[in-house]
Amino acid sequence: KQEVTQIPAALSVPEGENLVLNCSFTDSAIYNLQWFRQDPGKGLTSLLLIQSSQREQTSGRLNASLDKSSGRSTLYIAASQPGDSATYLCAVIIGSARQLTFGSGTQLTVLP
């Protein structure tokens, strides 16, 4: 059974810092990997989707990498801002139905 783990569970940084969120998964047979942002009491906002054949994707200050063979992905956030404060979830896409298996999330707080 696929398991997705995110480290750290919580992170607090001062504004302006660059930071890295980690995601690992146990079964490398994935189709894609996706990073989401969730604000308190809200739904999910998709940040980046990495195809299994890709090694990274970039959007603005965000860069996500994927090492499928080692079962790892990282989300790099440059020049963090207080508005980046949220829970970040990674999910792997598996199976014929393209189901998502989510990690437990990293709760990020960026202090002004």
Added chain:
Amino acid sequence: GAVVSQHPSWVICKSGTSVKIECRSLDFQATTMFWYRQFPKQSLMLMATSNEGSKATYEQGVEKDKFLINHASLTLSTLTVTSAHPEDSSFYICSARDFGRTGSEQYFGPGTRLTVT
């Protein structure tokens, strides 16, 4: 494009009653819809996968007679929580995809907060 809505956004019901949550794809036809449940400070757990016109596939541990899923059209899926109990209080989120258009990417609704008193 690829917008998914949910209704209601929050609902409070009494123990023993049933509540229906709707999930709609607004600008695409969703061949597959997924229902997730999220307890406070926990991640999303997949409850079931539904394909239009066929029965839903439930994940292990999810009672299909308690969580009734209907995906009668390409733009609407409903989740009915029957005989709700306080332990069913949770945040329910749906997602939808049309493999022909969105590929494997799912688009998520804003979620429904259910509180059972």
